[in-house]
Amino acid sequence: MLKTTVTAVILAAALGAQAQAQDNTQDIETAPPAGLSIELNAATDAQSGGCTMSFLIENGHDADIAKAVFETVLFDTEGQVERLTLFDYGELPQGRPRVRQFTVPGKQCSEFGRILFNGANTCEAGDLGEGACTEGLELGSRTDIEVLG
Numbered sequence: 001m002l003k004t005t006v007t008a009v010i011l012a013a014a015l016g017a018q019a020q021a022q023d024n025t026q027d028i029e030t031a032p033p034a035g036l037s038i039e040l041n042a043a044t045d046a047q048s049g050g051c052t053m054s055f056l057i058e059n060g061h062d063a064d065i066a067k068a069v070f071e072t073v074l075f076d077t078e079g080q081v082e083r084l085t086l087f088d089y090g091e092l093p094q095g096r097p098r099v100r101q102f103t104v105p106g107k108q109c110s111e112f113g114r115i116l117f118n119g120a121n122t123c124e125a126g127d128l129g130e131g132a133c134t135e136g137l138e139l140g141s142r143t144d145i146e147v148l149g
Contacts, residue, residue: 034060034061034136035060035061035132035135035136035137035138036057036058036059036060036061036065036068036092036132036133036136036137036138037056037057037058037060037137037138037139037140038055038056038057038070038089038117038137038138038139038140038147039055039056039057039139039140039141039142039147040053040054040055040115040140040141040142040143040145040147041054041055041056041099041142041143042054042142042143043109043112043143043144043145044109045108045109045110046103048103048105049105049106049108050103050104050105050106050107051103051104051107051108051109051111051112052101052102052103052104052109053101053102053103053104053109053115053145054099054100054101055087055089055099055100055101055102056097056098056099057089057092057097057098057099057100058096058097058098059092059093059094059095059096059098060094060095061094061125061128061132062094062128063094063125063126063127063128064091064092064093064094064126065091065092065094065123065124065125065128065132065133066091066124066125066126067088067090067091067122067123067124068088068089068090068092068120068122068123068124068125068133069086069087069088069089069120069121069122069123070086070087070089070117070118070119070120070121070133071084071085071086071117071118071119071120071121072084072085072086072087072115072116072117072118073115073116073118074104074112074114074115075112075113075114075115075116076111076112076113077110077111077112077113078113079113079114082107082111082112083104084118085104086121087100087102088122109143109145110144112145113145113146114145114146114147114148115141115145115146115147115148116148116149117137117139117147117148117149119134120133120134137149
């Protein structure tokens with residue numbers, strides 16, 4: 001009887017620890033980013049004949065970023081550089097998601113295969129410093145276009 005009770009207590013403790021670990025994992029996945037997070041959320045063909053890219057940006061820093069401009073390289077589906085451009089994300093308030101749209105003229109979205117964030121051209125982040133736009137930058141895509149940094 002004692003052996004059964006000890007086994008039951010150990011099993012209950014192990015299951016409790018496993019449940020706690022799963023809860024912690026879920027908290028980590030939903031936690032806001034420690035820095036900037038940029039996601040290509042949508043890419044739709046514009047009526048004007050270009051590609052409109054919608055980006056979701058979250059500033060997980062402890063302060064606002066007054067201005068963020070990224071040097072961005074657009075690659076075609078064959079992996080060749082199609083163009084180098086600047087995407088101006090403007091002001092990024094701390095803890096508040098923002099959506100910014102950019103229309104790339106002359107190309108349909110299906111003609112783009114990758115986007116490379118080559119670095120910050122401008123990062124006005126006050127006490128956070130210039131590195132606030134690039135250090136710990138998290139990139140992602142919900143589209144067929146790959147996003148790299």
